[in-house]
Each structure stands twice: as C-alpha cells, then as structure tokens.
Amino acid sequence: MPFDPFSGDIDLATAQGIISDAVSGAEDGELFFERRRGESLVFDDGRLRNASYDAAEGFGLRVVAGEAVGYAHSDELTVAALKRAGDAAAAIKSGHKAEYSAAPARTNRKLYSDESPLDDPAFAAKVAILREIDAYLREKDPRVVQATASLSGEIQDIEILRADGHRVADTRPLSRINVSVIVEENGRRETGSMGGGGRHGYDGLIDPAHWKHLADEAHRKALVNLEAQDGPGGAMQVALGPAWCGVMLHEAVGHGLEGDFNRKKTSAFAGLMGEMVAAKGVTVVDDGTLADRRGSISIDDEGEASNCTTLIEDGRLVGYMQDRQNARLMGVKATGNGRRQSYAHAPMPRMTNTYMLGGKHAPEEIVAAVTDGIYAVDFGGGQVDITNGKFVFSCTEAYRVKNGKILHPIKGATLIGDGASAMKKVRMLGTDMALDNGIGMCGKNGQWLPVGVGQPTVLMDDIVVGGRGD
Numbered sequence: 001m002p003f004d005p006f007s008g009d010i011d012l013a014t015a016q017g018i019i020s021d022a023v024s025g026a027e028d029g030e031l032f033f034e035r036r037r038g039e040s041l042v043f044d045d046g047r048l049r050n051a052s053y054d055a056a057e058g059f060g061l062r063v064v065a066g067e068a069v070g071y072a073h074s075d076e077l078t079v080a081a082l083k084r085a086g087d088a089a090a091a092i093k094s095g096h097k098a099e100y101s102a103a104p105a106r107t108n109r110k111l112y113s114d115e116s117p118l119d120d121p122a123f124a125a126k127v128a129i130l131r132e133i134d135a136y137l138r139e140k141d142p143r144v145v146q147a148t149a150s151l152s153g154e155i156q157d158i159e160i161l162r163a164d165g166h167r168v169a170d171t172r173p174l175s176r177i178n179v180s181v182i183v184e185e186n187g188r189r190e191t192g193s194m195g196g197g198g199r200h201g202y203d204g205l206i207d208p209a210h211w212k213h214l215a216d217e218a219h220r221k222a223l224v225n226l227e228a229q230d231g232p233g234g235a236m237q238v239a240l241g242p243a244w245c246g247v248m249l250h251e252a253v254g255h256g257l258e259g260d261f262n263r264k265k266t267s268a269f270a271g272l273m274g275e276m277v278a279a280k281g282v283t284v285v286d287d288g289t290l291a292d293r294r295g296s297i298s299i300d301d302e303g304e305a306s307n308c309t310t311l312i313e314d315g316r317l318v319g320y321m322q323d324r325q326n327a328r329l330m331g332v333k334a335t336g337n338g339r340r341q342s343y344a345h346a347p348m349p350r351m352t353n354t355y356m357l358g359g360k361h362a363p364e365e366i367v368a369a370v371t372d373g374i375y376a377v378d379f380g381g382g383q384v385d386i387t388n389g390k391f392v393f394s395c396t397e398a399y400r401v402k403n404g405k406i407l408h409p410i411k412g413a414t415l416i417g418d419g420a421s422a423m424k425k426v427r428m429l430g431t432d433m434a435l436d437n438g439i440g441m442c443g444k445n446g447q448w449l450p451v452g453v454g455q456p457t458v459l460m461d462d463i464v465v466g467g468r469g470d
Helices: 012-023 079-090 123-140 208-226 243-257 259-263 324-330 363-368 419-423
Strands: 028-044 047-065 068-074 144-161 167-185 188-198 234-240 284-287 308-313 353-356 372-385 390-402 405-411 414-418 426-429 441-444 447-450 452-455 458-466
Touching: 012 028, 012 047, 012 079, 012 144, 028 123, 028 324, 047 079, 047 123, 068 079, 123 144, 123 167, 123 208, 144 208, 167 208, 188 208, 208 390, 208 405, 243 259, 243 284, 243 308, 243 353, 243 372, 243 390, 243 414, 243 419, 243 452, 259 324, 372 458, 414 419
Parallel strands: 234 372, 353 452
Antiparallel strands: 028 047, 028 144, 047 068, 144 167, 167 188, 234 458, 284 308, 284 353, 372 390, 390 405, 390 414, 414 458, 426 458, 441 447
16 A cells, blocks of 8 residues: 555645744754565574564654754654644754755656565565575585575655655665575584675565575685685785675775764864875765665655765765755755664765776786785674774685785684775776675664665775784
C-alpha cells in the first residue's frame, strides 16, 4: 500500500498550518514523514539462528533559526502529537526573525525502483537459499568448521512537507547479503567474509552465480589467512587495492570534508579551500546519483536532489558536502548531502558514495613499483579522529612485497597516519577504479546510514605500518 501520511488523523491542510506556524520567523524547517519496514535472516552453524521483522513510522518536525535547530519527533501520526512537536521545535526561535529559505529545486530523477526486498521471494525460499549457501561451503572444503550466511532488506518511504507548500516523496529499497566462513587446519582457525548489496530487491543478490562468487571469495580469504605470517612494522610503501579499500579515504578524508565540521573549524581541512591537500592527480568526488548504489539517494532528507560533488580536484580542495543549514551559513549552495537515519533524527551533512577517480597506471605496474612494503587488499575495523584526520586501520587481507614481488600473505598489519598527509603521499593511481560491493555503513553523531566507497589501486610512500614481523 502506498505511503500517505495524510490519509489518517493528520490531513494535509492541518499539517501545512502547523509547520507554517512553527517556522514563522525562522530560516528553514520542514515536516519529515517516514514509514520503514525491514527484515533480517541469519543462518549460522547449520540452522536458522535469527529471523526478525521490524516496522516503524513517524514524523520529525524541524525549525532552523540561524545556527540553532529545534527538533521534535513522534511515532504517533496524530494532530495532537504534531501540535506538541510544533510548539517544542518552535521554542528554539526565541524571537528570531528571518526570511524563510526558498524550497529545493524539483527533480524527476529516480535512481532506483520501488521494488521491495520484503515481497519476493517468500520467507521459506529465503531460508532455503541461506541453507544452500551453508551446504555449499561445507561440501567444498572439510576444513570449514563454521559458515554464516545472512540476508537483510528494507523499504523506506519518506515524504517531506515545507511551510511554502513544497512537497516531495521518495521510496528507497535496500538489500544486502553476507557470507562468512571459518576454516581450521592444524589447530589454527581463520576467517573470511564477503558481501554485496544495493538499492534494489534480492533478485541479483540471491542468484546462484552471485552468492557462489561471494562464498568462494569468503573461503579464499580464510585460506589466505591460514598462510599469513606476521606483518612488518615501520614506515614503508603501501599499495592499496581497489573498491573497498576506499573505506580509508571515506573515514580519513571524507568526514573531514563535510560542511558542519568545516564551518565549525573542527576539521583538519578547515580553511584550506583552494589549497593543495593531496598529490597532483588525486581527484575525489561524492556522488549520490549512481543508479542502484547503496549510498545513492534520488533526493536527500531535506528534499534536495542528490549531486555529484567534486571535493578534491587534481590535489586541490574545491568543495565540501553540504546540507541546507551549513550551506546557508557558509554562503554556498546545498549539495544534496542532508541525510538523517530516521524520522527521529535531524539531518546533517553526510556522505553518499565517496570515491577517488582512477589514474593511468595498470594495477600490476603499481604493485611492481613497491620495493619494500605491503599490498593491502581488504580492511576490517578502523578508528579516525575527525579533528586531525589521524587514523588506524586493520588489514584483513594483505601481502608482503619486496622488489615488486608478492612474497606471502601477512596478518596483524595496521595502517597508521592522518588523512591529509596520506593524500599527499599518493604516487601512482591505477586504471581500475571500482566501487565496493554495496556493504558500507557510516556512523556520525550516533546516526548510521548506508554509504558507498571506492578507489583504484593506489601506491602511497612512507606510510607507517604497525606489525610484528620484519
């Protein structure tokens, strides 16, 4: 059934009056309605371990007065709840008088279908697919001691109403499959995992050719780790693989280019607009306009159309990601990056699909250029301090390289540095730019959102590697 927040207790005229009264004298604000339905299935150790279904709906009412934001939300779609929210959010104005900002420009662009992953296939068929993945992994290798396969999907309906009558809506599907495996040999256990997803239904994800590829990759990674030796330590050359390795770019650089951190001058990139912040040849964009990608949005959560925003161009800082409030306060245009986790959260500048463009070098040429260092293919966890860009990332698949030759896999390697310095140490960019498989989640101020990352194979000089080997 189509989502219509004005079909129940709240009618459109009443909602229009309440939001108009709430934002009177303020620069901006809107009513954000949401309905979200989601499911998760986890098949582990030969049985269905978890199956859940969630449904939620509600609204958030925001009033923006200068740098202040009043926000109130409720899971009750009633006039009484809406009036209480309007009174609470409007209190932030405190006599503030300003002109209401113009509405976002309209767009007819649709980057994904309204297909819901919850509708097809049936629940029993989803469980059967997960069971088949489990059996496939166990049959292919007696060293497999545990296999886990999961499916998750959701459909999110939103509608935004402004005081000026501007009204926009979007329906956003999201799906993901993940496979992990533990292998054991001679008393040693290692893990490998692989996943994929995007803004679409399950069809492509559960195709046998796709899930078998994911299962094979998870198994391969686990076997690689069985052979891994302690990694080296010290400053050395580091080659980074394409696609998911862009998560380091996302964390160490991307967050530092969000508008709020730069307006408040808490980012390592604050005040550097127009200056060289990376090596020549490095171009970084945030692109929310890619069809079916996990981080894409037809419109953001303020109603602005998504964009492809160039952040760093040929090494020079040329842009930030902006929501409407920070754009107005900084005297620039909003970029369609105002995002929120749900109706219970106010929007803020957030990434969509953030990636580094490719260069002119073949990937094998880049690895061959490593005289003494490592080749990192996959990352696990990491930590980043936005104020200075300092990061620590753990490698989950990496190799020791000397004189251009890959010697053996390594374990326990971490990359340590800061984003601004690391970007200036980029020496070679590959021709193989790729986006990740569609598994990214990004946290900021307690809000979690789906995102995409990407990059080509990259060579960086003089990166500190934490390890225990040579």
